[in-house]
Amino acid sequence: MPINELRSISTFAKSVELGSIRKAALAQGVSPQAASQAIAQLEQHLGVRLLHRTTRSLALTEEGQHFLENTQPALAALDRALALAREAKDEIAGPLRIVGPKSSFAAILMPLLDEFCRMHPAIQPDVQLDDAIGNWVLDRADIGFRIGGSPEEGVISRQLFPVQLLICASPAYLARHGVPATLEDLAAHRCSVFRHPATGKVAPWYLSVNGEIEHRHLPPVFSTNDTELEIQAVLKGQVIGQLAALATAAHIRAGRLVPVLLPHMTDHLGLHIYYGSRAAQPKRVRAFLDLAIARLFNARDHVLTSKEIQAAARRPLQAAQRRR
Secondary structure, eight states: OOOOHHHHHHHHHHHHHHTOHHHHHHHHTSOHHHHHHHHHHHHHHHTSOOEEEOSSOEEEOHHHHHHHHHHHHHHHHHHHHHHHHHHHHTOSOEEEEEEEOSTTTHHHHHHHHHHHHHHOTTEEEEEEEOSSOOOTTTTTOSEEEEESSOSSTTSEEEEEEEEEEEEEEOHHHHHHHOOOOSGGGGGGSOEEEEBOTTTOOBOOEEEEETTEEEEEOOOEEEEESOHHHHHHHHHTTSOBEEEEHHHHHHHHHTTSSEEEOGGGOEEEEEEEEEESOGGGOOHHHHHHHHHHHHHHTTOGGGOOOHHHHHHHHHHHHHHHHHHO
């Protein structure tokens, strides 16, 4: 029968400390028979007798005394390590490893990190932003964010808010080029596209057509692998583009961007947070998870209501009527 050396040595040391194998068994949560068998297996494994034992008492042999003296420092170090690990589990301090998308996410994450670090100054954020879908386990992440679902089996995923994709242009662009009334009208417009940083592939526009999501590749006059640059190009009136409300809601509310072709907007994607089992998480991870959900679940800053979208779409028409 294979021997669990660490358990057997621990049982041996505890028996000497308490003066009884029965007491040692009770302290370790095992039966007296199991504790006695563990010590017997250890003696057989070492080829020496460690204890003189009767039904009433036990005493160390000379070999047992030497063995105890040699193992006690290691057992004490192990006890300290276990105690430190238990304390760290309940302390809101230390490294917090976070992974997430690079595109348009820093402005969402940084206010959350700022609040959390002000609450818990001993936290050390370690953030990796990458639009490629990595391996959550190999990344050794505590918390992950992704647009879409969870990329890993065995982790828990929760949607924080839907990602609305709207076709947008600046008021200046629409004044020069007109407002497209149908998807076919886009062929005559200056369209922008996003090129995925990890693959180099051009992403299609995701459009709702007759209740289904269609992928359409439009001939671009502007392409980039940086979402912030694409937003700036649309704001400057260079192009019309399909943009995510999570990054542009403030511009739409302020009238700097105008949503068009509203029947074709989609919200089939979502920003998800994902994590491992809450039961085994350090307190610092649970605390950040709770804050992230509290601040980002259905976050109004990043999601537009239907009323807001309709009102924003009417602004160019209202402005034109005022000019008359």
